[in-house]
Amino acid sequence: MSSQTLQTGTGKHSGPTTGTPATRKPYRNRRLPAAGTVGRYAALAVAAALTLGPVMWTLSTSLRTPSESFNLPPSFLPINPDFTAYQEVFKQINVSLLVLNSALVTGLIALGQMASATLAGYAFARLDFRGKKAIFSLVLATMMVPVQVTIVPVFMLIRGMGLSDTLLALILPAIPTAFGTFLMRQYFLGLPNDFAEAAALDGAGPWRIFRSVYVPLAVPGMAIVGILAFNFHWNEFFRPLILTISEQNFTLPLGLVTLQGNLGTGSISVVLAGVILSMLPALVVFIFGQRTLREGLTAGASK
Amino acid sequence: MTTTSTVPRQSVKPPAARRSFVERWLAMFFLAPTLLGMALFTFLPIIGSLVLAFFRWDIISAPQFVGFANFASLAQDPTVRVSFLNTIVFVIVAVVLQLGIALSLASMLQARMPSWLRVFLRSTFFFPLVLSAASVSIFMRYMFNEQFGVVNWLLSLVGIPAVPWLTSPAASAAVVVLVYVWQNFGFSFLLFLGALTNIPKELHEAANLDGATGWKQFSNVTLPLISPTVLVASVMAIISALQVFDQPYVLTNGGPGDSTRTAVMVIFESAFQQLEFGEASAIGLVLTVLILAVTALQFRLSRRFVFYQ
Numbered sequence: 067m068s069s070q071t072l073q074t075g076t077g078k079h080s081g082p083t084t085g086t087p088a089t090r091k092p093y094r095n096r097r098l099p100a101a102g103t104v105g106r107y108a109a110l111a112v113a114a115a116l117t118l119g120p121v122m123w124t125l126s127t128s129l130r131t132p133s134e135s136f137n138l139p140p141s142f143l144p145i146n147p148d149f150t151a152y153q154e155v156f157k158q159i160n161v162s163l164l165v166l167n168s169a170l171v172t173g174l175i176a177l178g179q180m181a182s183a184t185l186a187g188y189a190f191a192r193l194d195f196r197g198k199k200a201i202f203s204l205v206l207a208t209m210m211v212p213v214q215v216t217i218v219p220v221f222m223l224i225r226g227m228g229l230s231d232t233l234l235a236l237i238l239p240a241i242p243t244a245f246g247t248f249l250m251r252q253y254f255l256g257l258p259n260d261f262a263e264a265a266a267l268d269g270a271g272p273w274r275i276f277r278s279v280y281v282p283l284a285v286p287g288m289a290i291v292g293i294l295a296f297n298f299h300w301n302e303f304f305r306p307l308i309l310t311i312s313e314q315n316f317t318l319p320l321g322l323v324t325l326q327g328n329l330g331t332g333s334i335s336v337v338l339a340g341v342i343l344s345m346l347p348a349l350v351v352f353i354f355g356q357r358t359l360r361e362g363l364t365a366g367a368s369k
Numbered sequence: 370m371t372t373t374s375t376v377p378r379q380s381v382k383p384p385a386a387r388r389s390f391v392e393r394w395l396a397m398f399f400l401a402p403t404l405l406g407m408a409l410f411t412f413l414p415i416i417g418s419l420v421l422a423f424f425r426w427d428i429i430s431a432p433q434f435v436g437f438a439n440f441a442s443l444a445q446d447p448t449v450r451v452s453f454l455n456t457i458v459f460v461i462v463a464v465v466l467q468l469g470i471a472l473s474l475a476s477m478l479q480a481r482m483p484s485w486l487r488v489f490l491r492s493t494f495f496f497p498l499v500l501s502a503a504s505v506s507i508f509m510r511y512m513f514n515e516q517f518g519v520v521n522w523l524l525s526l527v528g529i530p531a532v533p534w535l536t537s538p539a540a541s542a543a544v545v546v547l548v549y550v551w552q553n554f555g556f557s558f559l560l561f562l563g564a565l566t567n568i569p570k571e572l573h574e575a576a577n578l579d580g581a582t583g584w585k586q587f588s589n590v591t592l593p594l595i596s597p598t599v600l601v602a603s604v605m606a607i608i609s610a611l612q613v614f615d616q617p618y619v620l621t622n623g624g625p626g627d628s629t630r631t632a633v634m635v636i637f638e639s640a641f642q643q644l645e646f647g648e649a650s651a652i653g654l655v656l657t658v659l660i661l662a663v664t665a666l667q668f669r670l671s672r673r674f675v676f677y678q
Contacts, residue, residue, distance in 0.1 A: 106477050113474055114493050120551070121496070123519055124508040136511075140519040182402040189399035193392050205403065208411045212612050212660060214633045215653035218640050219417030220410060222428075242406030272395050301501030303615045304633075308641055319503035323619055326507050334511050341504045348499040356492065359499070364559050 128152070128338035135335035151335035152343075158329070158336060161343065163314065164321040168300060168344075171236045171317055176295040178241035180288045187250025188276055188284075192262070202251075208244045217308055224309060231311040240299060246291040249365055253287030254280065290362040293355045300347060318344045421650040428644060439651035448627055449635055449652065456632040459546060460610040466550045467606055468599075471557035476587070479565050495559060497552040506619035509548045510535065513620075538628035541621045545629050549616050553609070557602045564598035565591070597671070604667040608660055632656050 122142045127135050129147040132154060155161060189195070190202050220239055229235045261279045270278070303319045310316055316324065322340045329337055351359060422439055426432035443449050474494060478487055497505065512519045513534035521531045534540045568591065576586045592599070614633040617623060623630035623638075632652065640649035 103480070106480060110474070110477055110490060113470070114490060117493050117497065117551070120505075120508060120512060123512065127511075136517040138517060138522050140522060182406065185399040186403040189396040193396040193399065194389060195393045195396040201400070201404070205407065208407055210661060210664060211411060211415060211657060212608075212653075214612060214614070214636050215418055215650075215657045216411060216414035217636075218421065218646050218649050218653070219414035221640075222417070222646075223409070223414065238406075239410040242403045242410060244407075247403055272392050276395075297499055301499075301503070303501065303503040303618075304637075307618075308637070319501045322507060323503050326510075326619075338508060338511070341508055344504055345500060348501075352492075352496060352499045356495070360495065360559060363498070363556060364563055 124338050125342055128335050128342045130335050132333035132335045135333060135338075151333070151339040154333070154336045155325075155339045155343070159321055159325050159340070160313075161321075161340065164316060164318045165343075167233060167315060168318040171233055171306075172296055172299045174237045175240045175299045176292045178237070179243045179246045179295045180292045182241055183243050183246030183250045183291050184281065184284060184288055186247045187252075187287075188254050188280060190247070190251040191254035192276075192280070193272070205244050205247055209248075213304065217305070221308060231309075231315055233310075233315060235309045236306060236317070240295075240305075243291070243295070246295070249291055249362065250284065250287055252365070253284055253290075257283055286358075289355075290358050290365070293351060293358050294362040297348065297351060297359060418650045418653055421647050422654050424647045426646045428646065432647075435647065439648045440655075442648065443651060443655065448630065451627045452630040452632050452635045453655075455542070455628070455630060456611060456613070459542070459549075459613060459631065460607055463546050463549050463553075463610050463613075464603065464606045466546065467554045467610075468557055468603060470550065470554045471602070472561050472599075474554075475558050475561035475565055476591070478562060491562065495555045498555045500552065502552060502615035503619055505552050506548060506616050509544070509551075510620050513544050535621055536625055538625055541625060541629050545613075545617050545620055548620060549610070549613060552616075553606070557606055560598050560602045560605075561595065564595040568594050600667060600671055604663060607663050611656065611660055611663070 119142065123140060126141040126144045128151055129144040129149070130137075130141060131148045131150050135151070186205070190198065190205075224230055224235045224239075229238070257280060261283070262275050265275045265279050301319060302317070303323070306317045306320045310320065313321070313324070322337065322344060325340055326337045421432075423434060423436060424432040425435045425439070474490075478490060513521075515521060515531055515533050515536065518534065520534065524530075524532065532540055534544050572590060572594070573586065576582070576590045581589060612633055613631050614637065617629045617631055617634060618637075621629045623634050633656070636649045636652050636656070639645040639652065
């Protein structure tokens, strides 16, 4: 299962580059930083700077006035923040509508996935029925099929259902989730049996056992499914690009790419202000749900 | 994992037969949303793709059966051929870079360091994963701008003349790789970090005592121990790189020429710009076969090379 309890503490595995084999503890204090250690910290510092640099540049440039936003030298720290670009981006595009669309699409997909994956995951983990293994393999197999392959028929299906250019066109096909079902099944398998037995003794039927005993216990698993869905679909670009046509149905990433296309390189800071705004929810997830997200992302690899 | 479905769960029973009858019905209801949804939005479309690949259809006129013509035109159409070639080169370079960076950083994080620093670095390397590839490509496109981009400005500080990042074929292909790797190395990093942290430290101590340190210890002790993760991380990285779309679409729109056009971009263009839905389906099927081949290879390789404890 998710083996994600990372020891952040003082794990004393000497790393591969620490060149002091079997040094005994008492000498630790007077050991000078070895060349390997210096090199390692330098490499980590460069990697961290290269990772954060572009984001810092985006933030600081969005806080410059539109007219000087492409002037050199660039800025990496938001000194003297100027919020003109943020006012401007609301005039250029309907930011609130984009946010509303993105929130509706992402929220409903997340809720739909949590509900359907909980039900299906429970059935695969704790209910008996014929053909269970075969059906479960079939569900897992859908993970192998990339969205680009099914997008043409899905596009036609959506047209046939009269849902072209609606938000439902984005929501409905995204609700059945093989990965979410897999996660919830694992989660339910990890919960003990005793509760079900005790509840059955009290005369609870299969539905009551599910509803009153296991659903409350599965909330952390559902949170993983919800956060993963949120992170993926909030940032999604390919399906909205194809399945929505009019600007009133655009989601944030699509609206921003269109804005960039319209403004070109005219006023960078306006586009970047939009980019920063679109990052805020992801930032919230990152700050408050990072652990959950990490567990979810790595769960698929450690089965 | 263990499949505990058949262990004696209902030792305490109201009439057992009735109970399993209720359970079967409940299971059907529980599975209905997922299975019906998948039937409609995954299985039906797969069949649709398989059929469509043998037709020429532009939505307006009636579909026309053309046999293998769509596949044959794939082999001949220079744009399609170049795009597949681009995709394969992209996958190789991006995956090697991504895994190399991820593994180096993850092993550097195993060394002794203050825990706040480790947490900070882990969060930092993870951060790009929560951003949207489209947004990242938007700001990266500005950063790689030839005249006022910050990348060329930094290079000018060390005396390197301006590079036409987005307008020369080789440089724009490099930009797509860099932007993609920048955003995705964190995922492989997390996998490696988890695997490295799970290695019992006695093994490293034993290796130290035997005089195996540095690279020797890494290649003879660490790498075999994390080989299952290396394999999984490679396969996941390859599969996701094969589907690259957002970055080249926003950064270069496939250009200059066809130099950054990828397989998925061609699917998108032939379906939704040229209205060649049959051809798009055929390209999609070829891509799926590639992905399935990579997955099959994973199982093969894992039997031969991976060391399971």
